[in-house]
Amino acid sequence: MKEHKFVEIEDFLIDPIFQQYCGEENDLSIQYWENYLKNNPHQAETIDRAKRLYQILSANRRPIQKQLHQFKQTVTDKTTYQKPTPIINYWKWASIAAVLLAVLSVGYYFLNLEKDGTVSTAVVFSQQNLSTKKGEKKEFTLPDGTVVKLNAASQLQLSEDFNQHERRVKLIGEGFFEVQKDAEKPFLVETEDFDIKVLGTVFNVKTYPEASESEAFLLEGLIEMHSKGKNGNAILIRPNQRVSIQRSSKLIPMEEQKLSSPKQQGAKEIVIHELVEDLAAEEINDIAWKNGRLVMADQDFEEVKYMLERWYDVEIELAGEKIKDYRFTATFSNESIQEALKALQDVQPFNFKIYGKKITISEN
């Protein structure tokens, strides 16, 4: 679904998050649009009309939480009401349900094995630490049917009770997730910089420790992202948006943050990039690796160095300050490290020497 501008009533009403806002279905949608309204006061009348039309077309449906609240009142008023007798442990029931669901899903992921030329596939049965070495990419099917493709030098750790009440994983590195839909058990990705909560969607998370920022990129669905920085921001990511978190802002101590303008610090911490291109027309760089290609988009030599190291399983030394400012845009798929470096030499002048797995790059 293409990102569109919000001008007319229909532009608002067509938007799934706006619909959730009108139906008061979740706090983040409400937050998002209240915030939008604050920043765009001139659209208040249009938004009001859109909400009114939503009410009319939904037969004046009341948000279920309000409906429930009122019903509880009725129950207390109408019936000879007694406090319930001993409560059976909720978790007992929930765990019975979880076991049943787990049994059902076993059959499912056996059917779901797909081989894809560039990536090896493995099925994960229980709590495990999954990882890839440098130069290696792997695809895993998790117990809930979710498919994760791990890029080179990455780690994914499943929580001990994965798929019982929730599906929690920890990620270091880069992973492409196709999350199996299960509204009862949220899928949570923890990274060093942020947590992601998702119900069923396709997205990419990049969080290599040596990179200067970590990123989440969403292809389908809707995810909530909670920053672990001092601000504790939570935001919604829509399709075709990429969110990056700058690592540097984490280093600013709390006191200093309070002294300087806190709003500006917050804005620095999380940046949302709108991607305007139609997804079908153009492949997004961030997920090109999953199809066996390494893509650099105007990245400096430091970043390129880390990418090449992970991709080709080599160690690279950059000798010289000047070359660190070089920037590259390139795509590689089956090239050897030698061919790749030669191609980069056409863009910027530098020398390189390869000794087995060690490579030295110096100024020309």
Next chain:
Amino acid sequence: MQYKLMWERIRSGEEEAYFDLYAKLYPELVRFAIKTFGDSELANDATDDVFLSIWERRDHLDRVENVPSYLITILKRKIIRLLERQEKLSNAVKLLVEQDEWTEMPYDEFIIRVQSDEIVQLKLKAALAKLTFRQKQVVQLKFFENLGYEKIAEITNMSVKTCYNTLYDALKIMRQEFYDY
């Protein structure tokens, strides 16, 4: 599956499960009532009555295989009782109801009936008359049934993109009818 567990917990007197079931099934039940009688007040009262009677009888409830359809059966009884009390039940309708023939009204009929504002009713009637069958269907599934685009695509056998575009065109027509004079 989840309803069966909730039902068992309600049978053992768990209040929390009872309100959970209400939150989960209220929308579906009230929609059924609106679609069959086009009266949102009646629909609300009847649906609440269903849940109130469950709590009153929680110690004597039977095991139930299909909770939603069991509740729909009770709902039908509650609707008839409310209509009888209001003397709104015509003989023709009575006959249908006795034969368990509950016909749903088309969206453009019940959605106009439930509006309390007469001007809104007129505008809505004019706007809906300009929509195609498909457009009306997608508006109903999105805003009344509260379904996601993927589900709507599945039901209508169209692509998600087509559903989205169909709804967009419908909303544009409605906006023009409602606000552009």
